[in-house]
Amino acid sequence: MSTLDAPSREPKDWSADMAAVALHGDRDCFLRIYDHFMPRVCQYLRGMGAPDAVAEELAQEAMLRLWQHAAGYDPARSAVSTWLFRIARNLHIDRIRREPATHQGLGQEVEFDVELQPDPASAEDYAESVHLKRRIDALSSVQARLIRMSYFEAKTHQEIAGELSMPLGTVKSHLRRAFLRLQGEIGGQP
Incomplete structure (x- = not known):
């Protein structure tokens, strides 16, 4: 293309x-x-x-x-x-x-x-971010916290695991499930 x-x-x-x-x-x-x-x-x-x-x-x-x-x-x-x-x-x-x-x-x-x-130039982007925030809030509390730490606080999986005293594999699997759930819900939007 x-x-x-x-x-x-x-x-x-x-x-x-x-x-x-x-x-x-x-x-x-x-x-x-x-x-x-x-x-x-x-x-x-x-x-x-x-x-x-x-x-x-x-x-x-x-x-x-x-x-x-x-x-x-x-x-x-x-x-x-x-x-x-x-x-x-x-x-x-x-x-x-x-x-x-x-x-x-x-x-x-x-x-x-x-x-x-x-930003007035991105009011639609703001509305979309509000929609994403609502989707994240609808996740389980653990998944929502992990998504916020990973994507909004820019922490590595290792940092999250250490901070929350969780095994690294658990952090990764929770994040993967949360991401797939968000992706499925957002992808299903018109």
Whole structure:
């Protein structure tokens, strides 16, 4: 396969679709944007601590605002994904501020540290990382801990075995099973 045939990892440029929505109220372009971003925005909001129903409601509101304010989008300032994820984030923060009693314990999650913010250029990558974190959290506690130590703390199998007082073969087999489980679950996603 030549480099011309290789699939691009570059994100799609949605600015032409946004221009069609802004200028002509193009429903087909809006539906393409909606179909692509709706599940990602929901996932992003769930990663910020919003319950499933609230995440879906806020994502719907974000998509409605995209439709209503499409003319306010400036492709020179940001990607469509950045603009949309920022709308969703602001809606989430506004909801928490309006309903503090229903979101006890979430106050710490609203205090965003600039360094912890997802890179606006990679908001979709952030949503995917939230999805991966949920998959890792669903593993057994031993497997989840080993995955975190191996991949996120960059520890060798030998270092993990020593730190946890586990036989090296046990560490390797647990990691292999955890990796296969993650790979199967992620591979099964549409």
